[in-house]
Amino acid sequence: MNEKWKNAFNEIHAEPELKQSTMDYLSDRVYSRSGREKKKIFTVPRFAAAAVCLAAVLLFGGYRLYFIPTAFISVDINPSLELGINRFDRIVSVEGYNDDGQELADSLNIRFMNYQDALEQLLADDTIEELLSKDGVMSLTVAGDNDTQNSEILEHVESCVDGRQNIHCHSGDSEEMHSAHESGMSFGKYEAFLKLQELDPSITADDVKDLTMHEIFDLIEEYSEDHNNGGTSSSGIGSQNGQSNSPGDNTCTRTGSGTGSGSGTGSGTNSGTDSTGHEGHHGPHHDR
Template structure:
């Protein structure tokens, strides 16, 4: 077998072939290395991309779940809606049992405030709280003056559309309040409109308290105020209604800017 071994020993890879193959492999290795981003850079790039995504994700989340406006409805069911900068309801709070009843029937979360307004009116009509002689008081508190005007108009329009569908014509008022009024009212667990009505009553009847008036409607509280006042004139704390004056019928909408009602 030495003859086979000797014969094959003469077969050797040519130097040119070895050199050419080595160059070819080096070129392939360098090409692959150029394509491949170093692990450190890849990790840094991935981390930066994740950080940017996380930042914008967190920003969007915070932005979406931060209320920029508060709409308080007082029909006698009393409800407060927290609205974000996109006009969506992110939280609904009931001030009383009737309000809880409305919220259990109408899912208002993540609806636009216009849709939420219509749903509240629908539920209030369905629950028998809203009839021709009833009163709807809506207050708006926001720090954005442009948003305020736009929202007041939208809420008025939505309410008008909703009540006309039910062929009723309740009295309605929509007016802005300051943050101070809303916070004070929330502290007493009544709607800002009712809180202002109670403050007006207390001016003519110092014995009146929030607790004694809590279960009365705004119309009833204003009626007591008028009685103590001798039935004359308008009540200064009553705010303004959809048409620009208190206790007007729905469907007479006024324009222009509303001044937010503040505490005396």
């Protein structure tokens, strides 16, 4: 009985090809030294290549993360320069936008510093101290894509310059900043230029480029004063003709309107004297 069972399994044998493939497998995996070495040689560069790729990706990502500025502080007196700040609040670029600015940028060693320390150092710099003491006006403009970082920086900048009269702080948006860079100006100056251009459209970027901030602010002030004065006088000419003349004419206008003559567009002085004349003549007539 048991024989029958034994025979059942006896008919099953390991196929010769199975044995052969196993021997091949063993000699490939274990015995063949050349095969092993081949594999080793092959695996090392493969791992190295993978590692290099990974390192490249990490480096590139890290570079982008660290070296691409996400916010800018534009510093303008006459030297105008711009500090690029990355997302870790470090200064990653210092760029001068005119010769003075370039010089100052070269002399400052604030790259990779925290922007708060850098700003303190910048304000303590001899050149800037000197310019500020000579009645220069400094403008600090914060711009960037990240609103949170922007407002944080602006807050700090404001607290940093607190108590100094001749330093202005404001923030702007990054789009304007890009167009400022296109026209070759730092953002703070460009903002001032835009303000100036609003008042006098004939002013171009080139005119403003080499002016100090103080000069630009002076110009703005000048223009806006002009504008205000010119504005009221011109409107006065149009609508309040009679009143703007000498006090003696006042009566004329009053009497003129009383008689119903000389209204409308006629020139004020003439109609005024005319009506006085009329009044003068008419009066006695009536009395009589």
